[in-house]
Amino acid sequence: MNHHPPDQARSPQPPHVAFVGRANIDITVRIPQRPVPGRTTFASSPATTTPGGKSLNQALAARQAGARTSLISNVGDDEWGIFLNRALTDAAVDVSHFRLVPSAPTGIAIIEVTPDGENYIVLARPPKTELTGEHVRSALRQLRAPTVVTQLDLQPEAVDAVFQHHDAGTLIGNLVPHPTLGATALAPLDLFVSNEAEAAAILGRHHADPSIAAQELRKLGPRAVVLTVGARGAVYSDADHTALVPAQHVNAINTSGAGDAFLGTLAARLAHKVPLTHAVAEGVTAATTFVRVGGRQ
Template sequence: MPHVAVVGRANIDITVRIPGPPVPGRTTFASSPATTTAGGKSLNQALAASRAGAHASLIGNAGDDHWGAFLHQALTDAAVDVSCFHLVPSASTGIAVIEVDPDGENRIILARAPETELTDEQIRSRLPGLHASVVVTQLDLQPDAVDAVFRHHRAQTLIGNLVPHPTLGPAALAPLDLFVANEAEAAAILGHHHDAPTGAARELRKLGPRAAVVTAGPRGAAYSDAHDTALVPAPHVNAINTSGAGDTFLGTLAARLAHQLPLSHAVADGVAAATTFVSSGVQR
């Protein structure tokens, strides 16, 4: 089975649905009870890759606490390989608080646990032995960890995600086969916003990656490679919760590339999976 390895963070998501933006000095009552789920961009992407038919591995850490055990069990239940997912003694697991408004838009506050951040030595000891055909890495990890991914992966396709760590900057895009970002992340890297995501994808590719994809929410996703630049539109749906939609897109995309589908087909399948996700309201 094609193998996707995801390098990055995992945390607990505590999601609350609110009737509107909180007002300073006043209590905002949630519309329904809070939900607690396994989360974090890399964990979400590994789950999505597994659902999309790839053998998925997560390289990451969590605290050796109740929440870390919860994440480990969630990954195991989803048939994600946890041989490179370690629980760090005496460390706490990171927690994200997610506010979801009536339109399904979300605001996320992440409390990271420094003790669980991946190091270059951990990546060097875990990544090469997986022999994954596709590796997805978060570029906002510590610079030495990102550099370790670049030096020690053995994948046919290396995918980067998120705005690179400030000390790396846009130069971190050059070693990639594919860079994936949303419109806000693309604007942060490029220094300006493109009205058309195709323009952003084309400009990102000029920074060095062989291909670039820019997700554009309800408009779909744009891709640019040596052969084509195009927008794959998303069907109109009523969004229930957009939190995790981008990770569903990327995990599905990675799985399809591991199956050696062309980029255009992989992007289309990613858009379809993300659309189903935001309209289903199913918690991860």
């Protein structure tokens, strides 16, 4: 990955990772099977209400993995926005660029979890809380975090602002890029991280062998690719190696957010200058623990 000045490596401060993307409320219910049209499915009660959203989850995981962490994101100025701000502050995530947008609602995800731990997610995403290029630009300029992790499905101006900022640090992207950007959004990245479904959406076909998919994604320009493959673990591919890091077999209670636990941990470890192979292994361990215990503790 990238090289930082030696004085930073010697610094007693933990490495700083900035996350650019979404935060929302997760309302999670456990259901015996997927709902069918026109029939009510009864969930186990109560539903749980927790902080969520890709970048928020990743930031909390990175914080837990020992990084200094900032979240650049927007929510509404409603009670949910205040709740999220408090949760981040309690976890010691920097919220100096986490904005509560006046008279906007906070996004809400409805998450249904079936007994096999699989999850089905619907996200109500308010347009008013989409990140703007200006917000991202000024936040990154002020934070000067050497490692930046961005969702690629944000509005193109927000993703472009991340790319323009990209100077000496490590740039990590995840998710299927916004259609306007398409696969070209992978080219500026030091590392692209996705799950198998996202990889298939980008490549336009599913590869049974995730190593092939990772190598195909790398041809789109990122210096390295990591593909998470659920219970099988994760595959990484860089200029030197392509290999599978297997996950331990566990009884999955809830897999929702596992990919974020993985990426937050991976980013924190890479920021600590841990080599990619080991950072991926630590990400797999953290994510496997996450699904075994049923979420963030």
